[in-house]
Amino acid sequence: MIDLYTWSTPNGRKVSIMLEELGLAYRVHPVDITQGEQFAPDFVAVSPNNKIPAIVDQDNGQTLMESGAILLYLGERHGRFLPADGVARWRTIEWLMWQMGGAGPMLGQAHHFVHFNPDKSEYARERYRGEAERLYGVLDRRLGEHAFLAGDDYSVADIATWPWIARYEWQGVDFAAYPHVLRWYRAIAARPAVQRGFVVPNEAPIPQPAGNDAAG
Numbered sequence: 001m002i003d004l005y006t007w008s009t010p011n012g013r014k015v016s017i018m019l020e021e022l023g024l025a026y027r028v029h030p031v032d033i034t035q036g037e038q039f040a041p042d043f044v045a046v047s048p049n050n051k052i053p054a055i056v057d058q059d060n061g062q063t064l065m066e067s068g069a070i071l072l073y074l075g076e077r078h079g080r081f082l083p084a085d086g087v088a089r090w091r092t093i094e095w096l097m098w099q100m101g102g103a104g105p106m107l108g109q110a111h112h113f114v115h116f117n118p119d120k121s122e123y124a125r126e127r128y129r130g131e132a133e134r135l136y137g138v139l140d141r142r143l144g145e146h147a148f149l150a151g152d153d154y155s156v157a158d159i160a161t162w163p164w165i166a167r168y169e170w171q172g173v174d175f176a177a178y179p180h181v182l183r184w185y186r187a188i189a190a191r192p193a194v195q196r197g198f199v200v201p202n203e204a205p206i207p208q209p210a211g212n213d214a215a216g
Contacts, residue, residue: 002026003056005046007033008202010163011067011104015053017197018071018159022078030201068100071156081156092150095142095157099164103139106131107164107171115170132171136178139165143180147187154188162188166198166207175209183213 002019004026006012019026031037031052038050047054047065054065057077064070072093075082083089110128118125139161142149149157165185168175175182188194189206198206 001058003029003058004053004200005029005031005043005055006053006201007031008200008204009033009052010107010167011051012053013163013166013198013200014067014160015055015070015074016200017163017194018074018081018156020193020197021159021191022074022080023193024074024078028201068096068160071096071160075156081154081159083150083153083155088151088153092155092157095149095155096160098138098149099157099160103135103161103164106135107167110171111167114172129172132173133177136173136181139184140178140180143184148184158184158188162194163198168209169207175211179211179213182209182211185209186213 002024004015004019006016006028007030016026016028031040031043033052037043038047038052043054044050046056046063049065051065053067053070054063055070056063057073062073064073072082083092106128109124110132113121113124113128114132139149146152148154149161162185165181166189175185186209189208195206198204
């Protein structure tokens with residue numbers, strides 16, 4: 001049994017989607033970050049950085065914070081969505097790190113300056129909108145060559161990245177310029193486990209972009 005501490009953010013959805021994909025039993029502990037619940041002592045004991053998501057694996061007592069670490073742990077422990085060795089493993093980790101170090105932080109800044117505070121700083125708005133477009137371009141080129149981020153197989157790299165792309169509207173991105181991303185986005189959105197994991201802990205429909213993808 002996994003105890004999952006989470007909220008309805010891209011980082012939180014990564015882990016609930018992974019748990020659903022693995023078919024694991026888990027209990028959800030909502031941590032309302034809009035009300036400061038991430039600073040509660042009981043949560044800080046699990047996540048010292050005051051951030052969701054975090055887990056406790058009741059089978060062995062392992063606690064983990066940081067969504068990327070949690071995905072690696074679950075993939076390794078259960079032998080799915082993370083190749084065991086070789087080039088495929090490192091390609092998966094490479095694209096997971098791309099999300100953790102680039103797409104996540106930069107798209108998060110786009111949310112702040114493009115969606116929530118568009119009039120606070122024209123410089124910041126244009127900087128992060130431009131960076132969002134650049135990252136989508138990287139993603140589109142990669143997905144024009146491969147079905148998924150790490151190659152032919154769905155992996156933790158896709159699970160980590162997709163929830164951030166699900167907030168494309170907040171980032172001011174038009175999918176018409178990124179048909180390969182659109183194809184990939186729709187394929188993952190159609191997965192039953194993704195649909196179940198997306199609504200944890202609060203019901204929210206998966207955004208459905210208009211337009212034609214690269215597959216037709």
